[in-house]
Amino acid sequence: MTKSPSLLQNLARVGLGGFLAFAGISHLTFARDEFQAQVPEALPLNEDFVVLASGVVEISLGTAFMLWKDKRIPLGWLLAAFFVAVFPGNISQYLTRTDAFGLDTDRKRFIRLFFQPVLIGGALWSSGAWQERKARD
Known part of the structure; x- marks a missing residue:
């Protein structure tokens, strides 16, 4: 049986979802060039395509995470996986010494x-995904 999330977890879930949706919108609009700087050079895809596609994914995940409460646990796992998937971009930015978002x-x-x-x-805590996993063990 799934335990109901606390008020703090719900607030964190909505806040994280809103942050992600905003970041996705920024991928498609005013921060497009900045996000392109984070696409690893080794990725064999067009940088603009990667930024636009990841922006659409972020808007979708963020909106779903905020609004689709009854699916918050699988969405929490999916969101955590997304954050793992985009981490190589952060590592690439560090290794290539690329300036973007004030990271100079x-x-x-x-x-x-x-x-x-x-x-x-x-993502795992605010969705209750981590607690659910521990309860099953």
């Missing part, structure tokens, strides 16, 4: 790498 020093780019696990944990 190696130190800033390095510190940013530690925020991805926070996003992963936030």
